[in-house]
Amino acid sequence: MNRIMAIGHDVVDVGAFGDQLRQPGSRLSELFSARERRQACSLASVKNDGQALHLAVRWAGKESVLKAWCAALGHRPVPYGIDDFPWPQVEIIDDSLGRPGVYLTKELNDLLLSSLGICGDVHWLISLSHDGSVASAVVLLGLDDPGFSDS
Template sequence: MIGVDIIEINRIENAFKLQGQKFLDRIYTSQELEYCRYAGKYNFASLAVRFAAKEAVAKAFGTGVRGFTWMDIEVIKDNLGKPSVLLHGKAKELASQQKIKHIHISLSHNHHSAVASAFLEK
């Protein structure tokens, strides 16, 4: 199962300007926020590409973000910088029900847009 998402980076930045930290705390885990924060400021490209990854994974499940929360899908990186997904809560249960063994993701962004693809392997 495959999912893809693209988002304009300024959508995340504008949501932060309107809603503040409350917006980020609803979407991202503390580890994701820590990774995306440099010199006291958030890197909105990094936040946007993680949002796109969460959307791509949800689309690959075939459900969208229904029945679980944004924070149930966490984007992490290994020591070489390779991104991967860590599932929590209802998303983890859904993966178990669908017999998903591994989730592969690919992330990219430029100055304007962020894109992510997800492949759920059974």
């Protein structure tokens, strides 16, 4: 990442989020990809805590992605709002070492690049945290420089 374009941050009340997940007829879990749900379930089992905690922190990550995208647009039109954003197309997934990452479907990534007027690629950095009843995420959206190598 050569240039930071925008930052996004979000905080989620884990208890309220868990209550929403458990409400009869709630479609909140459908806003996560199957991989996110599987990973949250696995982490909850390993850490002996609730799946809602692991989904809540990923929800904070997803909201942070949308906020960073909107911030990067500046005064340009925003392609999505909170009610029509394709939430399952943004995955907040840990890699094999437990490091969280942001992964967009190709379709959504192409729309992101187009909306920002970028002929290249962007890079996401994310930090997730939870303590007690609060889950938080910070996301940086950066522009990749094709001439830059981090090796």
